[in-house]
Each structure stands twice: as C-alpha cells, then as structure tokens.
Amino acid sequence: MSLYRPLCIGSLSLPGNLFLAPVAGYTDRAFRSICIEQGADFTCTELVSSEALVRGGVKTQTLFRRAHNESRYAVQLFGSDPDVMYRATAMLAPQRPDLVDINCGCPVPKVVKTGSGAALTRDPERLARIVEAVIRASREHLNNTPVSVKIRSGWDAQTINYRESADVALAAGASMIALHARTRAQGYEGRSDWSHIADLVSRVSVPVAGSGDLFAPQDAAAMLEQTACAAVMFARGALGNPFIFAETRSLLLTGSYAIPPLQDRIAVAFRQLALLANNVGEKSACLEMRKHFCAYTHGVAGGAELRRRLLHADTIDAYRALFALLPQSVH
Numbered sequence: 550m551s552l553y554r555p556l557c558i559g560s561l562s563l564p565g566n567l568f569l570a571p572v573a574g575y576t577d578r579a580f581r582s583i584c585i586e587q588g589a590d591f592t593c594t595e596l597v598s599s600e601a602l603v604r605g606g607v608k609t610q611t612l613f614r615r616a617h618n619e620s621r622y623a624v625q626l627f628g629s630d631p632d633v634m635y636r637a638t639a640m641l642a643p644q645r646p647d648l649v650d651i652n653c654g655c656p657v658p659k660v661v662k663t664g665s666g667a668a669l670t671r672d673p674e675r676l677a678r679i680v681e682a683v684i685r686a687s688r689e690h691l692n693n694t695p696v697s698v699k700i701r702s703g704w705d706a707q708t709i710n711y712r713e714s715a716d717v718a719l720a721a722g723a724s725m726i727a728l729h730a731r732t733r734a735q736g737y738e739g740r741s742d743w744s745h746i747a748d749l750v751s752r753v754s755v756p757v758a759g760s761g762d763l764f765a766p767q768d769a770a771a772m773l774e775q776t777a778c779a780a781v782m783f784a785r786g787a788l789g790n791p792f793i794f795a796e797t798r799s800l801l802l803t804g805s806y807a808i809p810p811l812q813d814r815i816a817v818a819f820r821q822l823a824l825l826a827n828n829v830g831e832k833s834a835c836l837e838m839r840k841h842f843c844a845y846t847h848g849v850a851g852g853a854e855l856r857r858r859l860l861h862a863d864t865i866d867a868y869r870a871l872f873a874l875l876p877q878s879v880h
C-alpha cells in the first residue's frame with residue numbers, strides 16, 4: 550500500500566495524509582490557502598483561545614475564518630474550562646469546520662499556567678470533561694463534526710504520559726490523536742521520539758497524526774514508514790516552504806520530486822503577501838510577511854542582506870523593489 554493514502558477521521562474523509570500542523574503566528578488564512586494551493590490535504594488554524602472567543606474578541610474571530618480554497622479544515626481551540634470550551638465550539642458554527650482539535654500540547658508558560666495546553670495532560674479528569682464538552686457542542690451545534698486532540702509525548706522525560714492522555718481522550722470520544730513526539734519540557738528543541746508515535750499507533754484504533762522533525766519530504770516518508778501513522782503534520786518544515794506538500798506527495802507516489810525554481814517560490818511568497826493584504830490591509834500584511842519572506846529566502850545567495858532590508862519594507866512596492874535588486878539567482 551502506498552504511504553500516500555486517504556484516511557477517515559470519524560465521519561470526515563480526507564483525500565490524502567499530508568497535513569499542515571497548527572503553528573501560532575504563521576498558519577493564518579493566507580498561509581493555509583497557499584498550502585492548500587501547493588498540495589496540503591488538510592490544514593489547521595493556529596490555537597484559538599476559547600476564553601477570548603466567548604468574550605467576543607474581534608481579532609480572535611479572524612483566526613478561525615475559512616480560506617476561500619480551504620474545502621476542508623480544522624480549527625484548534627485551547628482552554629481549561631469545559632463550559633467555556635463548549636460555548637467556544639458552538640461559536641464556530643458559522644464557519645462549519647470539518648474538525649475541531651483540542652490543544653493539549655502548548656508549552657508556553659502563559660497558556661500552561663491557566664491549566665490549558667500541555668497542562669491538560671497532567672489533569673486527566675479535566676481533559677476528559679473538556680473533550681466531552683467539545684463533542685457535546687459539536688453534536689448540538691456543528692452537525693457532529695469530529696473532534697481530535699493534539700498531545701505531546703509527555704510533560705518531561707520523567708513523565709511520558711501520551712498513552713494515558715490518548716486513552717482519556719478516546720474514552721471521551723475523540724476521533725483522532727495528533728502526537729508531537731516531544732515533551733513539554735523540550736519545547737521545540739532536541740529530537741522528537743518517533744517510537745512514541747509507533748507505539749500509540751499500535752495501541753489505538755483511531756488515526757494517529759505524527760508530528761516532529763518533518764523538515765524534508767524524506768522525513769515524512771520515514772515517519773510514515775517507521776511509525777505506520779495515518780497522517781503526517783508539517784510544522785516548521787512548511788514555513789517558507791509550502792512546496793513540501795507537493796514534493797512529499799511526489800516522493801511517496803513516484804520515488805522522486807523536483808524542487809521548484811527560486812523565482813517560482815518567490816512568486817508564491819508574493820501571492821501570499823497579496824492574500825494577506827486582502828485580509829488585513831497592506832500595512833499589517835507587510836509587517837506580518839517579513840518573517841515569512843525570511844523563511845522563503847532561507848539559504849538563498851545574498852539572502853542575509855535581503856533579510857536585513859526586509860525589516861524596513863512596509864509596502865508591497867517596497868517588497869517588489871527589494872526583490873528586483875536581488876542577484877540573478879532570484880530572477
């Protein structure tokens with residue numbers, strides 16, 4: 550069987566198993582749209598605060614709006630209060646998400662301190678009540694959209710608890726587990742331990758999406774092969790490199806892939822800038838896109854100087870002028 554394959558998450562059928570992971574500050578509507586265009590099979594918003602949502606935060610509302618070409622997408626919520634999570638899930642109804650994911654992996658102290666994110670995996674009773682509340686809200690307001698849970702390997706090296714967290718989430722009715730195979734203490738450093746993904750796959754009957762150290766198409770092929778996970782989630786490997794989806798699909802289906810030429814890559818970055826400007830206005834888009842352009846030009850000859858100048862680009866024309874100045878390699 551090919552490593553590139555369709556899968557079902559509860560009632561949701563997906564054509565392929567190459568996912569964009571939630572990445573706060575990056576996986577906004579414009580970038581998700583670009584990833585879909587470049588071959589992602591499924592996308593997810595960044596973590597959305599259930600508390601901010603129910604308080605009526607206007608900015609929060611924009612975080613989970615569906616992109617024009619996003620025929621299937623997930624919204625990720627975080628929170629520690631089952632009732633608030635219920636109300637936040639119900640508020641997603643106008644966007645009709647195809648999956649609601651519960652963040653149980655965020656290591657940021659500000660989030661963990663409130664009892665949400667990775668802290669939920671140390672409080673199995675609360676985790677169960679949250680999964681149940683989100684599923685109940687989904688049944689009552691979202692036409693029974695499936696619910697998934699994204700966890701880490703554990704709290705720290707001494708507390709590897711992904712098995713327990715997955716068991717609790719599944720007993721409460723979750724339809725998929727996404728596992729980032731690092732501990733909360735690791736943050737985003739050090740190697741992820743894919744043996745945890747393989748172990749979880751062998752223990753549960755729902756799909757497991759694997760996350761951790763997917764920086765090249767070969768990494769995704771290796772994770773699918775070594776762990777038998779149902780799907781892979783690209784995170785940092787997709788930033789400035791949405792091409793990784795089509796490249797990986799080609800590798801899995803044909804055994805090889807071609808890297809698009811730099812000028813095509815930059816053209817995609819400019820399309821992302823235009824989409825974002827459409828969503829948030831030119832000024833904010835130009836600010837937001839600096840980090841994306843830095844990622845798109847990573848490893849490019851003359852890139853360091855370009856990235857320094859990008860810090861002052863505040864109009865689309867300024868971006869264009871900068872790229873017109875680049876050495877031959879870009880054009």
Ligand SMILES: Cc1cc2nc3c(=O)[nH]c(=O)nc-3n(C[C@H](O)[C@H](O)[C@H](O)COP(=O)(O)O)c2cc1C
Binds near residue numbers: 763782785
């Ligand atoms: C800057 C940054 C922001 C992230 N934001 C989220 C998030 O909002 N929700 C989430 O579940 N995971 C988040 N993650 C974790 C990623 O989804 C992924 O699990 C992790 O980066 C491991 O994959 P990688 O090693 O291939 O990057 C974030 C990671 C990074 C680096």
